[in-house]
Amino acid sequence: MKQVVQNYRSGELALLDVPVPGCKPGGVLVRSANSLISTGTELMKVSEAGMSMLGKARSRPDQVAKVVQSVAANGVPATYRKVMGKLDSYTPLGYSLCGVVEQVGTGVDDVAVGDLVACAGNEHALHAEVNWVPKNLYARVPDGLAAPHAAFGTVGSIALHGVRRGEPQLGDVALVVGLGLIGQLVAQLLAASGVRVVGADPDPVRRDLAARLSGAACGDPADAGLAATVAELTGGHGVDQVYLAAGGGSNQPVELAARLSRDRGRVVDIGKCRLDLPWNAYYEKELDVRFSRSYGPGRYDPAYELEGRDYPIGYVRWTERRNLACFLDLLARGRVDVAPLASHTADFDDAVETYRRLRDGDLKAVAVLFRYPEAAAETQAPAAAVPAAAVPALGAPAVAAPRDGTVPGPVRAAKAPVRLAFVGAGNYATSMLLPHLSPHDGVELAAVVTTTALSAANAQRKFGFAEATTDLDAVLGDPSVDAVFVVTRHSSHAELTRRALLAGKAVFVEKPLALTEDELDGVLAAVAESGNDRLQVGFNRRFAPLLREARRQFGARTGPASLRYLVNAGRLENGSWYLRQDAEGTRFAGEGGHFVDTASWLLGADPVSVYAVASPGGEHLQVVLRYPDGSTATLSYVTAGPPGFPKETLDLVADGKALRLDDFVRAAVYEGRRKRWAGPRLPRGRDKGQRAELEAFLRAVRTGGPMPVPLPSLVATTAATLAVRTGLAGGAPVTLAGPR
Template sequence: MKQVVQNYKSGELALLDVPEPMCKAGGVLVRTLYSLISTGTEMMKVGEAGMSLIAKAKARPDQVAKVVQSVSTQGLSATYRKVSGKLDSWTPLGYSTCGVVEEVGEGVRDVKVGDLVACAGNEHALHAELNWVPVNLYSPLPAGLDAGQAAFGTVGSIAMQGVRRGEPQLGDVALVVGLGLIGQLVVQLLVAAGVKVVGVDPDPARCALAEELGASVCSAPSSGVVDAAVADITGGHGVDQVYLAAGGSSNEPVELAAKLSRDRGTVVDIGKTRLDLPWNAYYEKELDVRFSRSYGPGRYDPSYELEGRDYPIGYVRWTERRNLECFLDLVARGRVDVGPLVSHVADFDDAVATYRGLEAGELKAVAVLFRYPQPEAGTPVPATAPSATTSPVVPVVPQQRTASIPLGRPLRIGFVGAGNYATSMLLPHLAERADAELTRVVTTSALSAANARRKFGFAESSTDLDDVIDDPSIDAVFVVTRHSSHAALTRRALLAGKAVFVEKPLALDEAGLRSVLDAVAESGNDRLQVGFNRRFAPLLVEASQRLGRRVGPATVRYLVNAGRLDAQSWYLRSATEGSRFAGEGGHFVDTVSWLLGADPVSVFAAAAPGRQDLHAVLTYPDGSTAVITYATSGAARFPKETIEVLADGSVLRFDDFARATVHGPRRWASSRIPRGRDKGQAAQVDAFVTAARTGGPFPSSVASIAATTRATLAVDASLGSGATVRLDALAGAPS
């Protein structure tokens, strides 16, 4: 299918051929009929992409701060790879569409194949021929509503949420600053609510359009007309609300808002407006400044947008979807007229030229629609669609593994997942190898798959997992997806006879682990490696060698300064993705076990309230002990990982992959000038490819992988019971 994309590094726009998305449970696959260009938000993004790197940094100081933080914790080299990879990727455009339902995912009851729906979301309502849209981000069209008009649904919802934040009442007077697409819709919604509207915009044509659509008076901010109109309509008191629907770097909108507001009036920011509030003016009138967040309640909440959990109407009257439904109803009943806003309708094949025309100012427009090829009459479409799952639809016949790859042939690799870690820490090392061939990449997002194919040289890309698992030409599979899918995907790949590299964790519970172990037993295929990369870190390997072989038990202290995550991070979705330690703790357990040369036998854990900060005490067969302290409350600039190993009169001290020392009969210290924080990703990839190609041993046995996984899971079990957990008891317990 075709999709509009932009490279944020170069600014290049393209109409790209990408794989079609799969229809997943909890949503529908929609073939687009019309999509709307947001001439404000989208063109701002297009403009930013064309800036120099310095200009981009000035435009996004929040991202610069994240880069600086990443350099301090991950090192310059790793940060550079990560940032470069993110910049030099195709990014999608669009967030407001209308189309026809082509497939219905499991659990969807309110629409059927052939229904028209309006769709929302900058990840789900893209300028693309097909989109998968979750249930709370689409709305069926009211009877008689044209598909082109319905494509305004998302933008209309943004305007509606802004109006709701202002809480207008019948007879109020409002000022709308900025009469672009959002501003024109705000004007109409306010008029429909019985509010008198005064508009401000430097463009006379937009002022005339707003007056045509119901505004009382509109003019440029410097003309004096607006001031006089506000004084006349309000009797000199000032407007009840000001709606800021303007962008740009000028502070004039907020200054004008203070000037024309009444005492204790309300100022609502809908656009990306500069907000250097003049303190005296806002204080003297005690103005109430409010922000309007996108389409309404539910925005940026994954449980609402992705998992389909609606908010009870008694507690949240107007959600994203209910705003969308309401706006479509107003358009269908003629209370809002979007027709006069459409300046241009372009064929989708002309998308790039249309953007360039808007960017150059050759195409003057309030709103532009893309028109897509219509489905051919009589084209058969399935009545329902199976949901995309990570488990096999039909039983997979176990295949015995081959001992090695034929001499001279590269290892053919299928890759499942292409997120930040995969594209910055794994794929660059695979792409540069002559003995590995990147055969196919599969992701849930068509554009992510296309990006990975372009950047790393995959022969093919897809959104269908079966294209990797069921392809007999593929020798090895990398599983780099979200935690909850690892065990099922690993099981399928092992049963299909593939060598498997899976990112940690292997499993989130004992049942998941056993399903993988059963697959090994059933297939005889034990070619498995989990992405525990610390044991491959060159500096840690050297420090361990300098410490030398030990005779007596060792004591290990491992401090992990994990830091806090953004509240919306999927890592915090413990109900589906496990606890933070369950997801990440395997790294540290494996590192300790590798340093001690044995697998743990028991685990005891204690935690602060909330279980985010914890101590895990591990014991080993020879009497060695290790304490892993996992903390989220430390300083961001403190080293993330610090290890101390005490044994036989010597001490190894390891500081965050940058410095290491060994104190003992002979002292050793690494260079004071760190060579970057190499955490072992390249070496672990080399170990996997070598083992898979030659049929040689993998870095860890399946038994050792299972022990590390059980020890990691035992931390949560111990926190729940308050008791020590013996790992042999877990291994023997029924799942």
């Protein structure tokens, strides 16, 4: 299928061929009939992409701050790869469309195939021939409402939520500053609510349009006549509400709002305009400044938007979805008229040229609609959902795992490249794994599988995958694929690993292997059922060159050791998927295996017991691991430490010797009264072992030799990580069983 995309680094716009997205549970596949360009919001994004790197940095200081933090935590090379990978990727455009339901995911019962729906969301209602849309981001189109008009549903919801934030009453007078698409809709909604509307915009064409559609008394914001109009309508008191629907860098809108508002009036910011509030003016009138967040309650809440958890109507009357349905109803009943706003309709095949004309000013329009070709006989993408599966009974492998790297499958020529498939192409895969694999002479990137079309297309373009698809079953069934990398969100790791093992593939799965004991048992059951134990978990720190050399310099030990590992994990941003503990597990369950594995590798054994204690609120976690020879490892996992402090520091003491590692930048070994060995004083950067780990995995797949980390050790590390939760709940040490 085709999709409109933009490269944020170069500003290039393209109509790209991408895979059809899979139909996941809790949503529907929608074939677009019409999608809407909001000439204000989208052209601002297009213009920003055309800026120089300095201009981009100035426009997004929040992102610059994140880059600085990443450099401190991960070093310049890793941060550079991550940032440039994001910049040099195609990003989607669009957020408002109408289309026909083509496929219904499990858990959806309010629409059927063939229904016409309006869709919202800048990750789901894209300018693309087919989109997957979650349940709370679509609404059925009322009978009789045409698809081109229903395509205004999202921008209508933005305007509607802004009006609700102003709390207008019958007889009020409201000022709408900025009469672009959102401003025009706000004016119509206010008029439909019994509010007298005054419009302000420097463009006479937009003023005339607002006067015709909403009966607004309009004027130029720089003209003194506007203040006279407000005074006449309000008896000199000023307007009850001001709705800021303007963009740009001028502070004129907020200054105008202060001049024309009544005492204790309300100012609602809907657009993205400059907000340097003149303090005296706002203070003297005690103006109530409010923000309107997009389509309404539920916006930016993953539980609402992605998981379909609605807010009870008794507590939240107007959510995103209910606003969308309400606006469609107003359209259907003729209370709002969008037909005059769509001043241009273009064929979807002409999308790039349409954006160019808008950007260059050759095409002047309040809103532009794309018209899509009628549904073609295109092969429907299979559902990308991971089915729930009963955990088979545990047991020993029925047969020894074959050692040719593919189980089963044709015998590969000794010098043939290892054919890899990636399931997932997120930040970690594209910044830490694929940059090492794509130039590798002994590797062929066969396929990348994602549930979203554009991420697969981006990975294919940047790293040279032979195929980009959403069809996981086809990839697992391809006998020429030697190994599968599972680099998805944590909740899917165990099931995807299980399926890949049963398909006879060697598997590299990013940590964690499992989030529950049942998931771990399911992976082991797949090993037993298939006889395939070709598994590696992404515990890369034991492969870090500096740490390996430090351990070699430390030498063998005869007595028990004491190990201390401090992890300054830092705080997560609000909205991070790591915080979704009900779906993705705790943060320690997700990454704690890294530190358990490193400690066990340094001590040369697997832990036999785990004791965990957390501070109130869980900001600090202490985990004590005990080993067979009496050695102990204390992991201090903290999230409230200062960002300028190193992320990882480790000390190992035994037999009168000590090993010190400072954040994979410096290391030293002490013995007696002196420092016996020290790492390089000018390190090349933080190398946490990803490259060496990948080389070891590829070597094992190519030669049929042992996996880099024995399966019992992977299982023991995962079991110890999971035992932390049990220990915290019980307040007592947890004894770990032997090999499962």
